[in-house]
Amino acid sequence: MAIISNAVTIADAGAFSASLGSMTLIKTLTASNSANLSFVHGSSSVVFNDTYPIYVFKLINMHPVTDNVQLMHNGSIDAGSNYNIAKTTTTFEGEKAEGSDNGTLNYIASHDLAQGTGGAKLTYNCGNDNDQSLSGELMLFNPSSSTFVKHFTTVVSNSHNSNYVKNTYTAGYYNTTSDLDAFKFFYSSGNIDSGIIKLYGIKDS
Numbered sequence: 001m002a003i004i005s006n007a008v009t010i011a012d013a014g015a016f017s018a019s020l021g022s023m024t025l026i027k028t029l030t031a032s033n034s035a036n037l038s039f040v041h042g043s044s045s046v047v048f049n050d051t052y053p054i055y056v057f058k059l060i061n062m063h064p065v066t067d068n069v070q071l072m073h074n075g076s077i078d079a080g081s082n083y084n085i086a087k088t089t090t091t092f093e094g095e096k097a098e099g100s101d102n103g104t105l106n107y108i109a110s111h112d113l114a115q116g117t118g119g120a121k122l123t124y125n126c127g128n129d130n131d132q133s134l135s136g137e138l139m140l141f142n143p144s145s146s147t148f149v150k151h152f153t154t155v156v157s158n159s160h161n162s163n164y165v166k167n168t169y170t171a172g173y174y175n176t177t178s179d180l181d182a183f184k185f186f187y188s189s190g191n192i193d194s195g196i197i198k199l200y201g202i203k204d205s
Contacts, residue, residue, distance in 0.1 A: 023056065023200040031195045033065065036186035039199055040080045041179075048143050048181050052201030055140045059156065059185070059197055061133040064126055066190030068161045071126065071134060072119030075143075075150070075174050076182035083184060086115040089172030093124060098163045108168075115175065119186065122154050123168050126187075127161035133195065134158030136168075143180035150174040 027046050029037045039057075041048035048055065062071055074083040091111040096103035111121045126134050136156030143150050154170040174180055185197060 022204075023202055024052070026055075026199045026201055028196060028198045031062070031192035031197075034192045036184045037192065037195075037197050038080060038182065038184035039197075040076075041181040042079070046199070047201065048183070049179070050142075050144045052203060053142050054202040055143060056200045056202060057138040057140070057183075057185075057197055058200065059122075059134065059136050059138070060195060061135055062126075062185075062195035062197075063133040063193045064128045064187045064190055065193045066187065067128040068125045069128075069190060070121045070188045071123045071156070071158075071185060072121055072188055073138065073183065073185050074119045075180045076184075077176055077178040077180060078182075080182035080184070083119075083182070084117040085180070086117050086175045087113050087120050087172055088115060088175060089113045089120050089170055091121070091168065091170045093166055093168040095124075095160070095164050095166050098165075111170070113172065119188070120170070120172060121188075122156050122170065122185075123158045124166045125161050126158045127163075128193070129159070129161075132159035132161070140180075140183070146177055146179070149176065150180050 039046045075085050076083045089112055091108040093108055094105045123134055134156055138154045141151045151173045156168045158166050160166050
């Protein structure tokens, strides 16, 4: 038996199509004492154009060389020659210490940008103990639009250098109507010791 919607067969004899809204892996980068991990349109099979309306970066066990640092991101409109687009952001986080029964939820004004051109913070201070790292994701919306600014949202869980878990949420936009064609991740100080970043595109979203 087939399931048909608007004259389109979406399931037939038990086969189901999940192509609508599906995530397509574009590129995987792995850090090894790296200054940054950069994704540049047209380089090494990376795509940042209207092929996908939404791009998702998955951050997996990002471990810093230096203690007490923040993972950051920045974008470019000139294929990575400059990473200096003005950004406006807002941030809040939940935290819980390993040895405490109480947690907190806070608005983090010190992480906010108001047309700042430097890196935007994804985290509070991350530790560099052997078992400490951060993981999370960043969603970037319609980076090739010539009409709108480029919105993004992030959610990250990281091991704070003082043995806290930090759950950090950030939203903001790159204030440009030019194509955003390169994106990089880096720590506020020191290199990325190890970690994986996967870039996906979401079709038909």
